[in-house]
Amino acid sequence: MTHWITVISFFALLITGAEIVISHPRFYWGETGNSGTPALFTLPIPASRSTVPTGYNYVMPDQNGWSRYLHFEAAWVLVLTGLVYAAACLCTAHFSKNLLPPPADRRWSAFREVFAKYLRRASPDEAEGRSYNVVQRTAYLVVIFVLFPLVIWTGLALSPAFDSAVPAAVNLLGGRQSARTLHFFVSGFLVFFLVVHIAMIILAGFWSRMRAMITGRVVQPSKRT
Amino acid sequence: MSNISRRRLITTGLAATAGVAGLATAHLARRYGLIPPDNGGIYGPGETLTYAAQRLLTKHSLAREFPRSMISKVPFANPTAPPSEAFKRHQATGFSDWKLSVDGMVERPASLTLSDLKSLPIHNQITEVTCEEGWSYVAEWIGTPLANVLNAVGILPQARYIVYFSIERDWWESIDMADALHPQTFLTLGMNDGDLPVSFGGPLRLRVPRQLGYKSVKYITHITATDSLKRFGKGLGSASPEGGYAWYAGI
Numbered sequence: 001m002t003h004w005i006t007v008i009s010f011f012a013l014l015i016t017g018a019e020i021v022i023s024h025p026r027f028y029w030g031e032t033g034n035s036g037t038p039a040l041f042t043l044p045i046p047a048s049r050s051t052v053p054t055g056y057n058y059v060m061p062d063q064n065g066w067s068r069y070l071h072f073e074a075a076w077v078l079v080l081t082g083l084v085y086a087a088a089c090l091c092t093a094h095f096s097k098n099l100l101p102p103p104a105d106r107r108w109s110a111f112r113e114v115f116a117k118y119l120r121r122a123s124p125d126e127a128e129g130r131s132y133n134v135v136q137r138t139a140y141l142v143v144i145f146v147l148f149p150l151v152i153w154t155g156l157a158l159s160p161a162f163d164s165a166v167p168a169a170v171n172l173l174g175g176r177q178s179a180r181t182l183h184f185f186v187s188g189f190l191v192f193f194l195v196v197h198i199a200m201i202i203l204a205g206f207w208s209r210m211r212a213m214i215t216g217r218v219v220q221p222s223k224r225t
Numbered sequence: 226m227s228n229i230s231r232r233r234l235i236t237t238g239l240a241a242t243a244g245v246a247g248l249a250t251a252h253l254a255r256r257y258g259l260i261p262p263d264n265g266g267i268y269g270p271g272e273t274l275t276y277a278a279q280r281l282l283t284k285h286s287l288a289r290e291f292p293r294s295m296i297s298k299v300p301f302a303n304p305t306a307p308p309s310e311a312f313k314r315h316q317a318t319g320f321s322d323w324k325l326s327v328d329g330m331v332e333r334p335a336s337l338t339l340s341d342l343k344s345l346p347i348h349n350q351i352t353e354v355t356c357e358e359g360w361s362y363v364a365e366w367i368g369t370p371l372a373n374v375l376n377a378v379g380i381l382p383q384a385r386y387i388v389y390f391s392i393e394r395d396w397w398e399s400i401d402m403a404d405a406l407h408p409q410t411f412l413t414l415g416m417n418d419g420d421l422p423v424s425f426g427g428p429l430r431l432r433v434p435r436q437l438g439y440k441s442v443k444y445i446t447h448i449t450a451t452d453s454l455k456r457f458g459k460g461l462g463s464a465s466p467e468g469g470y471a472w473y474a475g476i
Contacts, residue, residue: 006435020359020425021359023357023358023359024356024359024360024361026359028360031291031295031353031361031363032295032297032361032362032363033360033361034300034301034356034360034361034362035248035301035360036299036300036301037297037299049358051303051304052358063359064470065356065468065469065470066268066469068322068470068471069268069269069271069358069469069471070268070368071273071473072271072272072275072476073268073270073271073272073274074271075271076270076271076274076275089267158476159279159475159476160288160353160355160434160435160436160437160475160476161279161282161283161286161435161475161476162279162282162283162435162475162476163284163286163288163289164283164286164288164289165282165283167289170289171289176353176355176361179353219427
């Protein structure tokens with residue numbers, strides 16, 4: 001349940017975040033940066049504001065108003081859902097039982113074996129169909145405990161009022177424009193995870209995985225023959 | 226049999242508790258000013274959560290101030306629409322007749338010239354302007370805290386918002402008393418050791434450094450104190466929500 005609410009709010013954040021970036025597709029490092037200062041890098045897209053020097057003679061439609069309203073509303077949904085998920089996981093020991101790699105797997109060769117198996121496109125055995133391997137476990141833990149907290153932190157650091165209460169939130173990141181650039185990159189890593197995650201589900205058989213995710217029941221592909 | 230009635234008792238009890246708790250929360254939220262004027266529509270819940278959280282967390286906190294060495298060499302101002310005839314007339318006379326009228330829920334409504342404002346205690350702050358588009362710059366701002374003017378005209382205790390208007394049409398905003406009485410909310414007259422340039426809002430701009438740039442309206446001529454925003458415009462609090470932007474811009 002929390003997974004699907006997260007899916008909806010993540011897509012809302014992604015689309016509205018892209019719309020907000022379009023209003024100023026230039027990125028900077030440090031505290032300040034604007035159309036009159038050199039950029040760290042510029043996305044090769046036209047902007048939705050005519051004041052931004054993009055090199056294009058085209059101004060995109062401005063979608064910032066509703067995008068900002070929806071971005072922050074979806075962020076609330078994501079954070080509150082995340083808290084419910086974390087509380088449920090702590091109650092059922094989901095993190096330590098299903099996500100923390102077992103001691104035998106905490107070595108590089110275990111990662112290599114999983115990748116080798118992926119490359120051979122070997123079909124998973126019975127146990128693998130029911131639990132996560134070491135690469136999956138690591139990826140999920142990084143997303144839950146590193147990327148999501150970072151994307152929330154860098155996002156909060158962009159709020160001038162929040163920064164007035166907690167100046168360290170933005171100062172530790174090296175300034176406001178650094179926080180904005182980091183927010184963009186951490187979001188990029190989350191999108192990379194999403195792409196691999198969906199590719200894996202499609203390779204594993206989209207409908208059987210969907211059934212397993214929604215009902216919790218696993219049907220082994222080998223039994224079909 | 227008793228099982229079912231017990232279950233019903235528990236669910237009814239829980240529903241009633243949730244209902245009472247919900248009503249009590251709504252009542253307390255309204256009483257302590259945690260509901261923004263643009264609380265309706267599909268984005269209302271998110272906006273209300275944001276504003277309420279900010280008011281609980283940031284009622285008195287100060288915006289970050291920077292050392293003089295961090296003042297941006299290249300400040301940036303979004304261009305404004307071509308000035309009205311009224312503004313051009315003031316510009317031609319060096320803004321000597323510029324007036325700021327202060328009325329509404331105050332004891333002594335007043336009309337202040339720029340030199341009246343300059344005779345009030347003048348402060349300076351080096352703070353950042355942050356635009357909702359994403360860019361920013363740091364500058365030194367010189368002016369008198371809005372609180373000085375509000376105290377001088379005797380703000381009434383029932384006033385809950387300050388609404389402020391530009392000389393240019395349809396350009397107006399409002400802030401709650403936490404931001405209006407905040408020591409860094411300035412009626413700004415100068416920038417970086419000089420007069421406030423017209424492109425940055427001169428001769429008079431209300432700077433609200435804890436919120437995004439669009440709350441800092443340029444060319445201020447009128448301020449009014451009120452207990453309700455319902456009577457202004459479409460009742461959403463300011464021109465921003467009427468154009469699709471959030472009323473509270475501290476995010």
